[in-house]
Amino acid sequence: MAKIMVSAGEVSGDMHAAAVLKKAKEKNDSIEIFGMGSTALKEMGAEILIDPTEISTIGYIEALKNLRQHFKHLSQMKKLLRQRQPDLVFLVDYSAFNMKLAKACSLEGVKVVNYFPPSAWVYNKGRAKKMAAYGTHIAAVFPMERDVYQQAGAEVTFVGHPLVDLVEVKKSEAEIRRDLNLKTEAKVISLFPGSRRGEIESLLPEMLKAAKRIKNESPETVFLLAAADGIKIDYLESFIKKVELELKIVQKRNYQLMKISEFIISASGTTTLEASILNTPQIIAYQAALTTYLLAKYVFKVEFVGLPNIIAAEEVVPELLQNDFEAERIAELALNWLNNKQELNKIKEKLQTVRQKLGGGGAVEKTADLLLREGGLKNSG
Template structure:
């Protein structure tokens, strides 16, 4: 019998995760059918898209309020369709606010539910575990320490590893990335990643750029590579770059061809994944940020998934983040907390349970402090080697057959139901 799987992925990272899971399921059941809300990577795997994942992509509380009517309409439609024609199993990928609510309704109707990517209850709003226990038949988690949390709380769980640990090589070839990007082999290179959201660019980029101005006074030859996720973020960053100009800065943009800077200003180049790990096709298929991190000596980065990527590329880094007072109050109101349960914010530090790399947050994120910490990451070789050793251990702990493990758990739930 053909396996029918309901799926909801609400953002690009979830789309990529779901596509890999679909490939894992197809290896066991070539006739399987997946349907629901997804993105382009899922469609390439034959996903039946009822709604684009763009319907769920929101940035911040204000955007969520503006989009509430369309979010409710999308939620009502998929719930009605799955209750009318029940899938063998439902898989919600991340997007916990949307998916946990939907999973509860589907599970109560007798549909087994799998949630892939555990909400960060280890840092914020641990009380969500009660909702998870009610709504989820089986959890699939990315990090090893999460497995113990769910086991302790009586929630069936499988640690499947992090797919990034499979995609990023254990020993990234810095020289190959530099050849691709047209960077001199012996140059000192800083990757600058001020975030993928407009609010992050606005709040972090000026601090980052002023920090780089200080670094450039110490090393006028310092090369700075800045990957941008889209044209909108690039325009916002370039406006700030004009206010805080720095020498030897290149913007690396996924959408544009060419790998060398234009003579009259910042260039854009970016490329991502293919066959030979030294070939142009390999780099052209990957996210621009990956090529930049692989080419860099160190990374100055906004807190988020990019910090984990930088750790897997074995690059010393400085992590930073800034919220406006209003954003901070909203976050505290929603979570009921003034700070996370754990002392770390960056994923590499969370995974290591230690301050392996510095975190400069809020008022501590001054240009002077950022420059000092980044200079150490760029120039202190013994320190950098220690950081690399810690990141190798993290990488090894996260490497699993993620698609295979996830697919087996999902198919097991489809066979045995919600009991």
């Protein structure tokens, strides 16, 4: 039986890996899939032996707290590699971990495809050279990613970004509002505090304080809070009770919330790209350990942290970083936008350019075909 070992360490990586491997299974239903991942991969039928999403962290310093557990997982994956002898290893995101696993695959002579590879196009181009030296085939989702890996000597296939296909809303705005019991004229702002407890504890309190101030100034505004998969409602409610704000928590409707929102206030990450594809303006929040921030800002000289801004190479949407992410500043920006549709329309125009740079669609199928081709796995479809 043909075998693919998968390594996805975070919620978003798990989702993207599952979409590709589901498509690969449709093309060749004899493939056995096993390895590291979480809910989405389990649901599509993969045998998941390690779920590391509980210890997912943001930043270099924060990851050190769980270093022993990460190395334990790496040791388990190396052992799995030797024991199960897959035809191909599919690495998705989780860069620091997957770079080490790519090296192990190289030593074992196992082919590797890396989807969402290390962000060498943002900083530290030496990582692209390492992945090239390991013989890793890069499935590039951004054009600048393709360029930097090709320059490093890696074999690269530009597949485009899968979110172009995955992000869609079939219901009309009127239907969504009706489902959520929202008035037609209500102005909606949605809060996306992230998918990890560390993010939520860092960002949600300031988001809620800002929301209360906005509500005082603009009583007709309605706030919705997106609950990420794996985050319990009562946990989120514990934050809301502290500010005494009327707010509805919504599960599994992220794209619908983006569609009906004037704009969103979001943790930096995949959500900001999803909102960009739906042409939804956003305020991007980012807080990390000071050492992590200083490394990114002054050592690696990262100009932007938000994906829409990185892709556009300009500040399309505002980023509130570190101490700048405070309730007063959030409320100031939000109230200006609520009273200035022209400003929001300018942002929407620029977000269209961001979407165009993500490719013309079909990334999931292109990546599935790449896996079958690289692994020598016959397409039986």
